[in-house]
Amino acid sequence: MAERRLQGVMAATGIAVGPIWSAERNVAPRPAADALDAETELERLRTAMADAAASLGSLGADGGMGAEILDFQTEMLADPALLEEVLPAIAVGRAAAAAWSAALDDQIAGFRAADDDYFRARADDLVDLRDRVLDALGGGVRRVDEAPPRAIVTARDLTPSRFLEADWDRLGGLALGAGSRQSHVAMLARARGVPMVVGLGDAPTSGPAALDADGGALIVDPEPATLEAFEQRRAVLDERAAAAKAALAGPALTAKGERIQCLLNLDHADAVADEVLDGADGVGLWRTEFLFLDRPTLPTEDEQAAAYGALTERLDGRPVVVRTLDVGGDKSLPGVTIPEEGNPFLGLRGLRLCLERPELFRPQLRALLRAAAVGPLQIMLPMVTVPAEVVEARALLEDCLTELRATRTAAAMPSVGMMVETPASAIGIERFPVDFVSIGSNDLTQYVMAAARDAGGRVGRLADPLDPAVLHLIGKVVADARHLGLPVSLCGDMAADPIAAMRLLDLGMTRLSVGPAALGQLKLTVADHGR
C-alpha cells in the first residue's frame, strides 16, 4: 500500500514511529436489523443519564473538575428539554447511544457554529457530557493509557484531562485532526516533550504510521525507505536527547568559566519533570494564559494566588518571573479578546488589553502581590510600547497593594519588568520605569521584519530571528541594559535553537530562558561557548 501523508501544523517538536491508536470513543452501532424496543432504550438512557449525573457529583466532591463546568453539565442533564430532543429517535427504534449521540451532536454543532468564541467553547463541555453518558451506556471508554507501547495517538481533539491519563514516556506522539497549537493540550505536549501535530483534517484510526511533528505531518502506512530515514533521524535525536538529559544537573558554565543563568519558560508546571525544574536557575517566563483557557469562567483571585504561590514555593528561592495575561494577537480568550479584530497583532493584545479591562487585570495583579509575599516572584508585563503603559500598570499595582494592606492580607511589591517585543520598547529601554527586561524574540522578530511568524514560504523566511536587523536590536538592548544596570534575559523560542543561542551568548547575554524540552540542550550549548 502506498504511504499517505497528512499535512498539519507542528504543535510540539519531535518524531515517532508506531501503530496508530485512536482515542476516539467507539460508539458501536447496535445491530439495526430489528427496531429496538423504545421503552427499554428509553429506560437505559434514563439510567445512564442518572449515572452520569452521579459521576459528576463525585467529580465535584474531590475537586477534580471546575465547579462551573460541573454545574452546567448537571443542569443540562436535569433539563427535560434535552431528553425531548432524544425521544423521537428512540421512538422509531434507534439505540439509546445512537439517539443520544445524534441529539448531542446537533447541540454541539449549534455551539460550534456560534459567532462568539465563548459559546463555541461550550461545545467542548457538551462533548464531555455526551461521552459521559455514552460511557454510562457502556459505549466503551478508551483510556489513553490503554494505548500500546510507542503508539501514535490520534483523535479529532483531545481534552487536557485525557492527555493526562497516559504515561507519555511509553507512547510515541499525538496527532489531531483538529486542535490548535495554542491549546491547553499543545502546551502540555510541549512541556512533556511529546511530539504533536494538529490540524491534520483527518484523524486516521489504524495502521502503522510515522509522525514527523517537526514537519507537521503524519505519514500513514510509511514505506520502508521512509521508515529507514525516520530511524536515522531518531538515532540522532535520541543521542542528542541523552546528552541533553545528562547535562540538566549542574550549573551552566561557558568554556571560559562564565556562569550563564538557564531559566525555564513554563505553562503548566505540573507537566514538567522534576529533574527539569530542579535543573533550572529559575523560571524566566511563566505564561499565565493556561489558567484562563478551557474553562467557562475567569479564574478567581484566590485560585490565581494559590497557583502563583505554589510554583514560587516549589522553586524554593530561585526567581519566578510571572508574565501577566498575554492574550490577543493569535491567542484568543472567549469573552475577553476581540473576536474579529482587523489586524490582531497590531491591536488590543497583551498589556494593552489588560489595561483596558481592569476587572480582568486587577484580580491577577492582586493575586501576584499576594504570591510575592511567599518568595522571589517577579512580575513581567507583555507587549509594552510606551512608558505610560508601565506607569499605568505600576499605579494599578500600588493601588491593589494598598487595598490588600487595608484588609491585612499578606502581600508584597515585587520587581516589575517588561517584555521587549515591540521595536518602540527595544529602541529606548532607558525610558521605561522597569526593574528588568526580557526580550520576547518571537514577537520582536515579527515586528522588526514585518513578517508573521507562522507564515510559510517567502514571508515565513523573512521572520528570521538571526537577521542582522534583529540581532542588532537585541545587541542594543543587551548593551543598554548593562549600561543601566538592568538585568536582561531572552525568553523567546530563539534561545532553544543551539545556533541562535550561540549568537546570543556572543552578544553578551547571560540569562536565557527556554521551554522544558530545550533546557538540557541549552546547557550543552553554553558549555561549548568560547571553545
Place this chain on the structure above:
Amino acid sequence: MSDATASVTIRHPVGLHARPAVKFTKLAKTFDAAIKVRGAPDGAWVDAKSIVKVMALKLRTGAVLELVADGDGATAAVTALGALVERDFDDDG
C-alpha cells in the same frame, strides 16, 4: 392567574454564558409560574427553566432580555430574574 413582564439589558461582559445561564434557570425553577424568555423583539419565546433552550439563545452582552411569566408568583419571578441579570448574575470572576 396573574401574568407579568419585564425587560432587562445584559451587561455581563461575556453575555448569558454557562455560569450565568445555570444561575438563571436554577432561579427560574424556584417559581411555580410558567416563565418564558426571549432575546430579540422578533425572537422565539423559550422556557426560562430550560438550560438547553436558554443557552441556545446565545445571548451576548448588550442583548435585551424580555421575560414573561404566567401563574402563581409571576410578578415575583420576573422581578427576581430581572434583578439577577441586573446584578450581572452575582458574578465574582
